[in-house]
Amino acid sequence: xxxxxxxxxxxxxxxxxxxxxxxxxxxxxxxxxxxxxxxxxxxxxxxxxxxxxxxxxxxxxxxxxxxxxxxxxxxxxxxxxxxxxxxxxxxxxxxxxxxxxxxxxxxxxxxxxxxxxxxxxxxxxxxxxxxxxxxxxxxxxxxxxxxxxxxxxxxxxxxxxxxxxxxxxxxxxxxxxxxxxxxxxxxxxxxxxxxxxxxxxxxxxxxxxxxxxxxxxxxxxxxxxxxxxxxxxxxxxxxxxxxxxxxxxxxxxxxxxxxxxxxxxxxxxxxxxxxxxxxxxxxxxxxxxxxxxxxxxxxxxxxxxxxxxxxxxxxxxxxxxxxxxxxxxxxxxxxxxxxxxxxxxxxxxxxxxxxxxxxxxxxxxxxxxxxxxxxxxxxxxxxxxxxxxxxxxxxxxxxxxxxxxxxxxxxxxxxxxxxxxxxxxxxxxxxxxxxxxxxxxxxxxxxxxxxxxxxxxxxxxxxxxxxxxxxxxxxxxxxxxxxxxxxxxxxxxxxxxxxxxxxxxxxxxxxxxxxxxxxxxxxx
Numbered sequence: 001x002x003x004x005x006x007x008x009x010x011x012x013x014x015x016x017x018x019x020x021x022x023x024x025x026x027x028x029x030x031x032x033x034x035x036x037x038x039x040x041x042x043x044x045x046x047x048x049x050x051x052x053x054x055x056x057x058x059x060x061x062x063x064x065x066x067x068x069x070x071x072x073x074x075x076x077x078x079x080x081x082x083x084x085x086x087x088x089x090x091x092x093x094x095x096x097x098x099x100x101x102x103x104x105x106x107x108x109x110x111x112x113x114x115x116x117x118x119x120x121x122x123x124x125x126x127x128x129x130x131x132x133x134x135x136x137x138x139x140x141x142x143x144x145x146x147x148x149x150x151x152x153x154x155x156x157x158x159x160x161x162x163x164x165x166x167x168x169x170x171x172x173x174x175x176x177x178x179x180x181x182x183x184x185x186x187x188x189x190x191x192x193x194x195x196x197x198x199x200x201x202x203x204x205x206x207x208x209x210x211x212x213x214x215x216x217x218x219x220x221x222x223x224x225x226x227x228x229x230x231x232x233x234x235x236x237x238x239x240x241x242x243x244x245x246x247x248x249x250x251x252x253x254x255x256x257x258x259x260x261x262x263x264x265x266x267x268x269x270x271x272x273x274x275x276x277x278x279x280x281x282x283x284x285x286x287x288x289x290x291x292x293x294x295x296x297x298x299x300x301x302x303x304x305x306x307x308x309x310x311x312x313x314x315x316x317x318x319x320x321x322x323x324x325x326x327x328x329x330x331x332x333x334x335x336x337x338x339x340x341x342x343x344x345x346x347x348x349x350x351x352x353x354x355x356x357x358x359x360x361x362x363x364x365x366x367x368x369x370x371x372x373x374x375x376x377x378x379x380x381x382x383x384x385x386x387x388x389x390x391x392x393x394x395x396x397x398x399x400x401x402x403x404x405x406x407x408x409x410x411x412x413x414x415x416x417x418x419x420x421x422x423x424x425x426x427x428x429x430x431x432x433x434x435x436x437x438x439x440x441x442x443x444x445x446x447x448x449x450x451x452x453x454x455x456x457x458x459x460x461x462x463x464x465x466x467x468x469x470x471x472x473x474x475x476x477x478x479x480x481x482x483x484x485x486x487x488x489x490x491x492x493x494x495x496x497x498x499x500x501x502x503x504x505x506x507x508x509x510x511x512x513x514x515x516x517x518x519x520x521x522x523x524x
Contacts, residue, residue, distance in 0.1 A: 009079040017075050018383050029055040031126040036330055040105040042098050042386045043333045052130050052140040054148035055122055057112040057155055073099045090515045091383040101225045112155055116167025119152035120174055124319050142187045146194035153201045160211030164202050171199055174319040213471055218437040222472040227391035228479045242427035242478050249420040264454035267421050270355040270414050280353055281313045287358055291366040298407040299499035300367050309374045310339045311365050315346035329369040335385055337377035340370050356418040359401050368397035375506040384509030392510040395480015406498045426477040433467050433474035483513050491520050
């Protein structure tokens with residue numbers, strides 16, 4: 001029983017508060033909480049009885065959860081006021097950040113009122129989860145699917161035109177996918193009718209042209225929800241600095257290797273591997289094994305991870321293409337973790353494999369997202385298993401690519417040029433995100449900026465439109481990578497020790513950078 005007197009909360013009571021927090025959210029939002037697609041939710045899996053329900057964003061349900069969030073927030077503050085030891089205060093600080101972010105996402109950002117793609121993403125992931133769990137789970141979710149779609153239709157208000165268009169595109173692809181499942185008519189007919197009702201609602205309802213959050217809210221999202229904890233101009237300065245630095249590196253490479261060619265042309269002409277007969281999946285899978293062996297041999301990870309927590313390679317579902325990038329990674333909640341999935345473009349969409357495919361694989365798997373998630377879900381402190389923050393998550397994966405240079409996996413000038421290119425484009429994407437949402441440029445101007453830097457026009461347009469759905473997220477790559485670089489340089493001041501740094505970082509879970517800095521300075 002959790003005590004409501006918040007003046008003297010003990011560590012045991014705080015652990016009960018955290019457990020209640022995760023269980024309650026997982027019961028009301030089972031899909032969002034079981035997936036890592038929704039960055040403002042923590043991760044947890046609800047019990048078998050409620051697992052295959054749909055998420056409840058009805059106004060009365062949100063009102064109840066907001067009241068609970070306020071109560072949890074007060075209890076966490078009370079616990080922090082007792083000055084618990086570092087490990088415990090770190091846990092409490094992480095939970096406090098999640099409570100604040102989720103509260104502000106529901107009350108201020110309100111994607112549940114403006115983004116059709118939010119519900120369709122939940123729909124696709126929720127059905128995929130149930131499909132993987134077996135016929136009974138799939139049947140349960142399909143039966144209640146029309147009700148969930150009608151909930152979306154009732155909740156969506158004053159939808160921006162951009163979000164409406166992305167939603168209509170995604171809805172069409174999702175309908176095609178559902179039709180391909182050959183469902184029994186008793187299930188298919190109600191679902192198809194609900195999809196038509198939602199489509200009709202989106203097509204007929206008035207739209208608004210302005211899709212942007214207020215500038216002050218975007219700054220709050222960038223600073224606190226993403227975890228930058230920087231003022232707006234500091235963020236802009238950090239992104240500009242990275243663009244200047246990486247462009248200079250690329251220009252120097254071009255001047256040395258091909259004096260009469262632009263760096264964009266030189267990067268484009270770097271050798272690409274031939275498409276294997278069986279498609280890209282086999283090449284990526286063999287690269288994962290190669291990276292995993294290297295990380296084990298260099299001491300970044302233990303050997304048991306290779307067999308206990310594997311990585312599967314699968315194509316991105318067609319219905320997710322409007323909102324997902326060309327590669328992504330996902331690991332379901334669970335302690336101990338049982339594996340993750342590296343999503344790539346399907347064979348019909350992928351004409352060639354990019355020259356930087358090994359860096360991409362490192363980012364998504366070893367020593368990037370997969371290794372980080374595996375360590376997080378294996379953590380001895382339960383709270384740290386459930387929580388990830390964009391700046392830590394994307395920052396680590398971006399920096400992890402660079403660790404492979406210090407450990408000798410990447411050695412060639414072409415590798416270094418590709419690394420600089422990846423850093424450059426992350427900073428450019430972050431600046432586009434920042435400038436659009438602070439009203440310093442339009443979508444069209446942002447698209448042209450990317451095209452002028454060498455990106456194909458169609459890809460640039462799709463990318464910019466997609467980024468508008470998650471304001472601030474693109475900042476996490478560059479700002480997070482810079483924070484890890486600073487910590488690494490300080491840690492290796494006496495002697496370079498990539499394995500020691502990686503192990504100490506990964507042992508902590510996705511804690512705050514200021515707490516991580518303390519731990520690294522203490523030597524453990």
